[in-house]
Amino acid sequence: MENEISIETKEPTCSICKTAMDTEEIYCSECGFPEKGTDKEVAQFHARRAMENNQHMDADKKIKSARNVLYVMAGITLVFGIISFFNNQDIAVLVTNVILGVIYLALGSWTSQKPLVAILLGLLLYLTTVIISAILLPETLIKGIIFKIIIIAYLGKGVYSASSIKK
Amino acid sequence: MNNSCSRCKAIVKNQAKFCTNCGNSLKKTNLETRTSSLNIIIVFYAVFLLFAVVSYFLYSEYPTNINIEIAIESVFALLVVGFSLVDFKGILKLYKLPIIDWKILIFTVAFPVFSAFTVYFTVEHANSFLFGSVDESYYGGYVYLEHPLFWAILFTAIMPPIFEELAFRGFLFNQLQKVASENVTIIATAFIFALVHFSFISLIWILPFGLILGYIRSKYNTLWYGIVIHFIHNFIVIMIDYYIYNTYFLEL
Numbered sequence: 001m002e003n004e005i006s007i008e009t010k011e012p013t014c015s016i017c018k019t020a021m022d023t024e025e026i027y028c029s030e031c032g033f034p035e036k037g038t039d040k041e042v043a044q045f046h047a048r049r050a051m052e053n054n055q056h057m058d059a060d061k062k063i064k065s066a067r068n069v070l071y072v073m074a075g076i077t078l079v080f081g082i083i084s085f086f087n088n089q090d091i092a093v094l095v096t097n098v099i100l101g102v103i104y105l106a107l108g109s110w111t112s113q114k115p116l117v118a119i120l121l122g123l124l125l126y127l128t129t130v131i132i133s134a135i136l137l138p139e140t141l142i143k144g145i146i147f148k149i150i151i152i153a154y155l156g157k158g159v160y161s162a163s164s165i166k167k
Numbered sequence: 168m169n170n171s172c173s174r175c176k177a178i179v180k181n182q183a184k185f186c187t188n189c190g191n192s193l194k195k196t197n198l199e200t201r202t203s204s205l206n207i208i209i210v211f212y213a214v215f216l217l218f219a220v221v222s223y224f225l226y227s228e229y230p231t232n233i234n235i236e237i238a239i240e241s242v243f244a245l246l247v248v249g250f251s252l253v254d255f256k257g258i259l260k261l262y263k264l265p266i267i268d269w270k271i272l273i274f275t276v277a278f279p280v281f282s283a284f285t286v287y288f289t290v291e292h293a294n295s296f297l298f299g300s301v302d303e304s305y306y307g308g309y310v311y312l313e314h315p316l317f318w319a320i321l322f323t324a325i326m327p328p329i330f331e332e333l334a335f336r337g338f339l340f341n342q343l344q345k346v347a348s349e350n351v352t353i354i355a356t357a358f359i360f361a362l363v364h365f366s367f368i369s370l371i372w373i374l375p376f377g378l379i380l381g382y383i384r385s386k387y388n389t390l391w392y393g394i395v396i397h398f399i400h401n402f403i404v405i406m407i408d409y410y411i412y413n414t415y416f417l418e419l
Contacts, residue, residue: 022187025187026188027185028185029183029184030183030184032185032190034190037190045190096367096368099368099371103370116347117347117354120355121355121359124359124362128362128363131219131220132365134220135223159205159209163198163201163202163205164198
């Protein structure tokens with residue numbers, strides 16, 4: 001019994017994540033901690049971890065911004081469709097905008113589970129809407145160009161941030 | 168199965184996130200693959216948006232020019248094949264003949280028959296009612312030619328199933344699989360497939376149609392069933408159009 005206890009306590013584990021390690025392993029295979037490394041390597045590990053945490057928090061912020069952009073787009077699209085219907089009695093614009101608004105809303109909500117694909121689809125949907133509008137009314141391409149660039153930038157950053165943290 | 172570290176070449180376990188010899192992060196390779204796939208997906212979509220815009224203006228300018236139609240269809244085919252060369256091995260696997268299963272065979276024939284009639288007599292009419300589109304006849308667009316039915320079948324029933332399935336259920340599906348799970352990939356390809364049809368009301372039927380094609384591609388790992396379903400659907404739509412055009416339009 002005493003022998004069994006002494007064997008159990010000798011099995012090496014990572015000091016940070018407690019993953020089991022082989023005796024000849026220098027670094028933990030799970031978190032990369034230099035269990036048998038120098039003081040300098042340990043300090044570098046902690047510095048890198050702090051940096052990764054910051055990057056993760058930054059990525060989360062960008063995903064949140066992209067989610068908000070999708071919700072704002074849903075709101076604008078729905079409101080524009082309703083106003084347009086009451087002004088021009090145009091059922092086609094109303095139906096199109098309701099469909100678009102619901103899709104933006106659904107994609108925004110989906111970002112909490114699958115941010116990468118939800119934001120990517122939101123970006124592609126937005127680009128398609130801009131292009132279709134430009135085909136029908138070429139002047140809309142220039143109208144609100146800064147606003148359009150900001151939306152594309154936010155969604156683009158959201159896509160690559162979601163990719164970097166693999167959510 | 169074990170891998171080797173790209174920095175020190177030490178053998179590492181397959182599930183390892185870090186090299187146990189030098190501490191090199193093995194996740195970086197996955198991140199690079201994901202970023203590269205994302206870039207390809209965005210470029211692919213941007214190219215097809217640009218292609219759609221150019222095609223739209225060419226069709227508007229030359230509505231009855233067969234050479235323009237042939238040129239547009241050829242450019243589309245070349246673009247799809249060009250992108251597919253990026254993932255040649257992955258695409259080639261999808262052209263292996265599938266093991267024939269009677270259930271999927273019945274579905275492959277029955278589903279497009281149902282979808283073609285449903286779409287033609289409900290959604291197309293809703294589109295026409297809402298948007299007042301006057302050029303609703305697919306067949307009617309080719310009557311200026313000598314053999315309109317041949318051209319209508321070629322450009323509506325034969326070319327799109329071959330190249331759209333290669334583009335969306337082949338190339339795009341493979342790229343999305345690198346950044347998303349299987350189910351999310353099916354949803355995303357169906358969504359993008361619906362988007363490129365440039366009709367938001369048609370999302371109602373193209374999205375479920377794309378979901379079914381994506382599911383079949385995922386389950387059977389082949390493009391053949393999708394091509395056949397897509398072909399039968401488009402072929403029936405053309406034949407209904409042909410019948411209606413010759414029965415009603417010519418009598419008026």
